Amino acid sequence: MSTAAEHRPAEAAPILRVEGLSARIAGQQVVEDVSFTVPATGITALLGRNGVGKTSTIKAIIGLIDRTGVVELAGERIEKEATFKIIQRGVGYVPEDREVFSGLTVAENLRLAERDASPRRQLVEELFPDLLARAGQMAGTLSGGQQQMVSLARALLNTNKILLVDEPTKGLAPKIVGEVADTLAEAAKTVPILLVEQNLHVVRQLAEGAVVLSGGRVVHTGRALDFLDDAGLIHRHLGVSTDAASHGDPVEKGAAL
Numbered sequence: 001m002s003t004a005a006e007h008r009p010a011e012a013a014p015i016l017r018v019e020g021l022s023a024r025i026a027g028q029q030v031v032e033d034v035s036f037t038v039p040a041t042g043i044t045a046l047l048g049r050n051g052v053g054k055t056s057t058i059k060a061i062i063g064l065i066d067r068t069g070v071v072e073l074a075g076e077r078i079e080k081e082a083t084f085k086i087i088q089r090g091v092g093y094v095p096e097d098r099e100v101f102s103g104l105t106v107a108e109n110l111r112l113a114e115r116d117a118s119p120r121r122q123l124v125e126e127l128f129p130d131l132l133a134r135a136g137q138m139a140g141t142l143s144g145g146q147q148q149m150v151s152l153a154r155a156l157l158n159t160n161k162i163l164l165v166d167e168p169t170k171g172l173a174p175k176i177v178g179e180v181a182d183t184l185a186e187a188a189k190t191v192p193i194l195l196v197e198q199n200l201h202v203v204r205q206l207a208e209g210a211v212v213l214s215g216g217r218v219v220h221t222g223r224a225l226d227f228l229d230d231a232g233l234i235h236r237h238l239g240v241s242t243d244a245a246s247h248g249d250p251v252e253k254g255a256a257l
């Protein structure tokens with residue numbers, strides 16, 4: 001007789017695998033022996049308090065900071081490659097401070113981001129109708145939420161194997177947070193996303209998996225909802241109460257929301 005394990009469908013190969021990733025910045029160990037995988041579909045959240053190494057982990061993956069360990073994209077080792085090669089392989093990076101070219105128009109910002117021979121302009125126009133209407137506006141005069149949309153649109157113009165999106169809702173008004181989250185949900189139908197996100201309401205809405213960091217190390221991995229529903233884990237690793245996890249209300253100023 002066969003066992004239940006034999007009947008389990010084979011796990012789809014992850015799009016990104018990180019194994020024993022370590023990185024130092026200015027002599028300080030900021031990423032330490034980090035291992036996790038990102039599935040080939042949906043959104044995986046990278047969580048943790050401020051300063052635990054989320055941004056550094058993303059930068060280490062694409063080689064923006066020196067690191068040791070294994071990084072595998074779609075089954076191929078990439079950790080020896082230069083950043084531009086990793087990006088060319090299909091890694092879209094939306095950095096924390098949503099840098100746009102302030103003195104260029106929205107249309108110019110988008111055109112500059114086109115890397116592929118056939119950029120996905122139609123997808124971007126569908127996902128960001130507001131940007132289409134503002135094509136001629138200087139990006140520096142956009143609101144924070146609109147600049148975030150430009151930043152996401154720039155990454156979505158190209159066909160990527162994965163997007164690395166760092167704190168896209170940081171500092172945005174609640175209504176705009178919802179709009180950015182809805183856009184990410186739509187984007188995730190076309191590309192898997194590793195998402196750094198402090199707003200647990202957004203994590204609950206979007207993420208299937210969660211990887212939690214503390215002090216540069218992975219302290220928890222699993223289903224996002226299992227983590228969000230575990231008051232003890234939330235409190236231990238993020239320093240917020242369960243209420244915050246369900247409603248997205250800040251508990252400790254500057255803590256996790």
Ligand SMILES: Nc1ncnc2c1ncn2[C@@H]1O[C@H](COP(=O)(O)OP(=O)(O)O)[C@@H](O)[C@H]1O
Nearest residue numbers: 025026030048049050051052053054055056057
């Ligand atoms: N450019 C830098 N110079 C010195 N220390 C840095 C630099 N960038 C990050 N760090 C330190 O590395 C640690 C991890 O930072 P970071 O990856 O930005 O955390 P997170 O994104 O989780 O908030 C922190 O202690 C931070 O102070």
Ligand SMILES: [Mg+2]
Nearest residue numbers: 054055056096
């Ligand atoms: Mg960060």
